[in-house]
Amino acid sequence: MLVQTVEGMSKKFNMDIRNLSEVTRIDRERKVVEIKSLKTGETYEESYDVLVLSPGASPIKPPIPGINEAEALFTLRNIPDTDKIKAYVDEQKPKKATVIGGGFIGVEMAENLWERGVEVTLVEMADQIMAPIDFEMASILHQHLREKGVNLVLEDGVKSFEKNGKLINLNSGKQIDTDLVILAIGVAPENKLAKEAGLELGLRGAIRVNERLQTADESIYAIGDAIEVKDYINGHATHIPLAWPANRQGRIVADHINGIDSKYQGTLGTSIAKVFDMTVAATGNNEKTLKRLGISYDVVHVHPSSHAGYYPDAFPIALKLIFDRETGKIFGAQAVSYDGADKRIDVLATAIKGGLTIFDLPDLELAYAPPYSSAKDPVNMAGYAAKNLAEGLVETVQWHEINDILADGGYLIDVREPIERDMGMIEGSVNIPLGELRDRLGEIPTREVYVYCQVGLRGYLATRILMQAGFKVKNLDGGYKTYSCVFE
Amino acid sequence: MLVQTVEGMSKKFNMDIRNLSEVTRIDRERKVVEIKSLKTGETYEESYDVLVLSPGASPIKPPIPGINEAEALFTLRNIPDTDKIKAYVDEQKPKKATVIGGGFIGVEMAENLWERGVEVTLVEMADQIMAPIDFEMASILHQHLREKGVNLVLEDGVKSFEKNGKLINLNSGKQIDTDLVILAIGVAPENKLAKEAGLELGLRGAIRVNERLQTADESIYAIGDAIEVKDYINGHATHIPLAWPANRQGRIVADHINGIDSKYQGTLGTSIAKVFDMTVAATGNNEKTLKRLGISYDVVHVHPSSHAGYYPDAFPIALKLIFDRETGKIFGAQAVSYDGADKRIDVLATAIKGGLTIFDLPDLELAYAPPYSSAKDPVNMAGYAAKNLAEGLVETVQWHEINDILADGGYLIDVREPIERDMGMIEGSVNIPLGELRDRLGEIPTREVYVYCQVGLRGYLATRILMQAGFKVKNLDGGYKTYSCVFE
Numbered sequence A, B: 001m002l003v004q005t006v007e008g009m010s011k012k013f014n015m016d017i018r019n020l021s022e023v024t025r026i027d028r029e030r031k032v033v034e035i036k037s038l039k040t041g042e043t044y045e046e047s048y049d050v051l052v053l054s055p056g057a058s059p060i061k062p063p064i065p066g067i068n069e070a071e072a073l074f075t076l077r078n079i080p081d082t083d084k085i086k087a088y089v090d091e092q093k094p095k096k097a098t099v100i101g102g103g104f105i106g107v108e109m110a111e112n113l114w115e116r117g118v119e120v121t122l123v124e125m126a127d128q129i130m131a132p133i134d135f136e137m138a139s140i141l142h143q144h145l146r147e148k149g150v151n152l153v154l155e156d157g158v159k160s161f162e163k164n165g166k167l168i169n170l171n172s173g174k175q176i177d178t179d180l181v182i183l184a185i186g187v188a189p190e191n192k193l194a195k196e197a198g199l200e201l202g203l204r205g206a207i208r209v210n211e212r213l214q215t216a217d218e219s220i221y222a223i224g225d226a227i228e229v230k231d232y233i234n235g236h237a238t239h240i241p242l243a244w245p246a247n248r249q250g251r252i253v254a255d256h257i258n259g260i261d262s263k264y265q266g267t268l269g270t271s272i273a274k275v276f277d278m279t280v281a282a283t284g285n286n287e288k289t290l291k292r293l294g295i296s297y298d299v300v301h302v303h304p305s306s307h308a309g310y311y312p313d314a315f316p317i318a319l320k321l322i323f324d325r326e327t328g329k330i331f332g333a334q335a336v337s338y339d340g341a342d343k344r345i346d347v348l349a350t351a352i353k354g355g356l357t358i359f360d361l362p363d364l365e366l367a368y369a370p371p372y373s374s375a376k377d378p379v380n381m382a383g384y385a386a387k388n389l390a391e392g393l394v395e396t397v398q399w400h401e402i403n404d405i406l407a408d409g410g411y412l413i414d415v416r417e418p419i420e421r422d423m424g425m426i427e428g429s430v431n432i433p434l435g436e437l438r439d440r441l442g443e444i445p446t447r448e449v450y451v452y453c454q455v456g457l458r459g460y461l462a463t464r465i466l467m468q469a470g471f472k473v474k475n476l477d478g479g480y481k482t483y484s485c486v487f488e
């Protein structure tokens, strides 16, 4: 999507811009493209020295039974698509809408429809929305969507549409009545031209390019949503249809055409979305990706405040850092918050590009005044926590391990105050508040224990106290807060 | 300033915290300190293996005639000081306040008093407030303060107080009637103990330490506002009394005492303040510092939007980048905006710590969605602009050079639209809108020209067009927007 007018750009850049013109064929031998004018229907040829393909990606619309009969079913790619949806909502005043797909487009649509007073159901095949982040982080958003009144249906897909799309049958057998359907289940690279011209395709049919963004034909570059890129973190091929990479690639191709040798470094996949009142942002690889690739990693979850607690409107940021314990390499980071998630992910994306490791994060000298951060920024905190783990000062267990540990007879100490337990606790845990721990060591019946607190900090301190007293101890990473995102 | 209670910290950390206790002497030979209890008046000794000095810095209160008779004159160091000022405002309901000093404490006080409905005069000796940024950037804040109704008095100082502080005589002869005076003209390191103990002092009397933060006596560490630090950018000694360095230093000393070898890298000076509705943030060295040290540098000013223009509440960020044209080294950055300044300075502070140069900034993959940024983030834009300069694609002139150039008969083309000139222009410039430039080259009477536009972008494009047509041309960096911060 481009946010400029034809006249504006033509005048400024002395460009010959032909809109309403579809390229229908590339003749690589003769170095010409065939163009069909959508105004006149006329077809003509244009020659090129170099050709840049930037055809984007189009919304996936699978052959679900009844899909073609669905009357109020929309996909979303460009401004005209948005206009159509807006017109439909303005004129038909739908009461109920169903959004299929919990990616950033689906979630943004859910939010916008909700803002217009439409009752929204969001159907997502996976067990979570927002694929770039991991399950426990997405769970914070699930809670938020449900609080807002969105009917969130996870682990279920559309089997068929009936009644011209007014009735949706899900795989589970569930049925949804709806006045409007938004289909946002992903995009597929526009590869028709490239494929027909015999250019090499890669993952998910994306056009394959080299570091200079040249296709198999060196006179033909390809950029944007249509291409396969290298994952900046793990080096494998991937497909990341986002605006920053498209932009950067465009500039690199312009450089290269003009004789400046510039290479695309690969895509980190930094992404962000507004989810109602919250922000979710991520960069680099998530656990799911690392697991799939068999790369070993460690994780810390912290929940520091977006800014100083004594200044109004501070909110905790759920910040997750994924890294290599040996080298300190940062694989990725995820943040969910009402405020300040964008800044921390941008800082971490910059740290990754600067080759900084978790060992360097405490040394990031970030701007502090009460309205903006704390004297120790959340990124510093995540760094300290990761470093403590890497240096063996603490061992941790993750949110998804603790229930099994308890079931197997593990001894779990809750080091919070009794009043905090009243607000929610892990069943089967024993309460010894941190302030009393040193005096109550005798009560602990086993040498192997687990501890937890609200966010991980007091748990860490308890771990240190217990380790020094000779216990073998692990702290629940991210504390009750991370655990309860999922188990509540 | 510490934001914790004595009980909370004692319990959690098993610490012996003695408040209302003043250390009055260090006996290095015997490794004891002399402590005076402010509750009982009693004096006793305590021995140490290692001693950590963190006495901070105290507000400077020079012997200005009449200062001791001034009744409603306050300085500000801690919570009790704040309470006193608040009590005075609540009870005496002053109509007029005078803040002396335009650093971040002075400006924050001006804002808070203004919020309480007090008429505020701010007196600053230098030609600008907010010393960490340069004059043209501070000028944006000067405009903002004046718009808010603050009576801003620059390049003037207090000569004397009369009438128990109700009348202030300035050096210029100006007189100010006031009900309340806040003195915030800087802080001086608390060095009395260190000095008397014969420890080495440095710049402005700050305690001198090595990389491990040890004083001349290796059993005595010193940290925080009391110490001299190394400037991270230029390596020279400096004194930067901020909370991030104090915190980081505390942790490094703790590490070192516990046998972990950890070094303080020096202070970058990343700082931030809320100035009424605006934010000012900076990192690294400013022009003033580099000039003083005789380091050569280049500058770009850009004014990109805090986020996508088509999403509500986007504001331009005045972003200044100072760098070395040869190596690309980033010396510093400054940002002033209603929104998003903190994020960009944190990203740039991280880039500096990662050893990234201006050539890397376009490759920073930052999070984009319309509420948060643009597909090209302001930091990317600043990087592109700096790179264009470093690679010789454009030459620029600065805001402070253009008036002299015009006075010397220079030919300056305004490439904006006529309607933009109506809103303000540089006197003596000739108008040729960018869209017409290619066709009107014949009108330009000389081969050496200067161009400007609103923010520098169209000026850059005009520069490229003119260079390709054989002109020798320089673009006004930052455009009319940077120029008019000062000359309007």
Ligand SMILES: Cc1cc2nc3c(=O)[nH]c(=O)nc-3n(C[C@H](O)[C@H](O)[C@H](O)COP(=O)(O)OP(=O)(O)OC[C@H]3O[C@@H](n4cnc5c(N)ncnc54)[C@H](O)[C@@H]3O)c2cc1C
Residues within 6 Å of the ligand: A001, A002, A021, A022, A023, A024, A054, A055, A056, A057, A076, A077, A078, A105, A190, A193, A223, A224, A225, A226, A241, A242, A243, A244, A246, B368, B369, B370
């Ligand atoms: C609703 C929506 C919201 C988005 N929000 C964000 C966001 O917040 N952040 C983000 O990073 N990304 C976002 N994106 C993704 C972003 O828009 C894309 O990554 C970016 O536009 C890709 O640029 P591109 O040039 O590759 O493709 P596109 O912008 O899709 O442009 C491709 C163009 O090529 C044209 N075309 C295709 N085939 C031909 C042909 N044969 N002949 C002529 N023309 C052809 C298409 O009509 C289209 O105009 C969003 C996308 C959508 C749909």
Ligand SMILES: Cc1cc2nc3c(=O)[nH]c(=O)nc-3n(C[C@H](O)[C@H](O)[C@H](O)COP(=O)(O)OP(=O)(O)OC[C@H]3O[C@@H](n4cnc5c(N)ncnc54)[C@H](O)[C@@H]3O)c2cc1C
Residues within 6 Å of the ligand: A368, A369, A370, B001, B002, B021, B022, B023, B024, B054, B055, B056, B057, B076, B077, B078, B105, B190, B193, B223, B224, B225, B226, B241, B242, B243, B244, B246
């Ligand atoms: C109003 C105000 C606002 C600020 N805002 C910011 C901000 O937004 N961002 C930022 O980065 N920084 C800010 N600062 C600066 C920040 O507070 C300091 O950099 C930081 O507190 C320094 O920590 P320190 O331990 O060196 O000194 P301090 O926090 O000053 O602590 C020193 C302590 O030592 C005590 N002491 C001194 N001598 C003795 C002695 N002989 N015996 C016993 N005790 C002694 C003092 O009473 C004091 O309690 C602000 C400062 C002020 C005054």
Ligand SMILES: CC(C)(COP(=O)(O)OP(=O)(O)OC[C@H]1O[C@@H](n2cnc3c(N)ncnc32)[C@H](O)[C@@H]1OP(=O)(O)O)[C@@H](O)C(=O)NCCC(=O)NCCS
Residues within 6 Å of the ligand: A301, A302, A303, A374, A375, A376, A381, A384, A385, A388, A455, A456, A457, A460, A461, A478, B001, B002, B003, B004, B243, B247, B251
């Ligand atoms: C007051 C203060 C010193 C108290 O510190 P604290 O209670 O120990 O809390 P900290 O934030 O220092 O964290 C303590 C430890 O817990 C660890 N920790 C914190 N959160 C954690 C988490 N979620 N999981 C695991 N470990 C965690 C930290 O890494 C740290 O460990 P380490 O120092 O042994 O590596 C601290 O809050 C502080 O420095 N505040 C700043 C004061 C200030 O802002 N002054 C300026 C005002 S202008």
Ligand SMILES: CC(C)(COP(=O)(O)OP(=O)(O)OC[C@H]1O[C@@H](n2cnc3c(N)ncnc32)[C@H](O)[C@@H]1OP(=O)(O)O)[C@@H](O)C(=O)NCCC(=O)NCCS
Residues within 6 Å of the ligand: A001, A002, A003, A004, A243, A247, A251, B301, B302, B303, B374, B375, B376, B381, B384, B385, B388, B455, B456, B457, B460, B461, B478
């Ligand atoms: C539409 C678009 C391509 C127009 O680009 P444009 O008008 O050329 O503006 P650009 O931002 O690319 O800047 C052009 C040049 O001016 C330079 N420039 C910009 N501001 C400058 C300044 N203040 N001083 C000096 N040079 C400046 C840039 O460095 C660039 O130069 P270069 O490319 O020769 O190095 C651009 O705005 C864009 O990419 N938008 C993103 C679209 C989008 O957001 N899509 C996603 C929607 S989901």
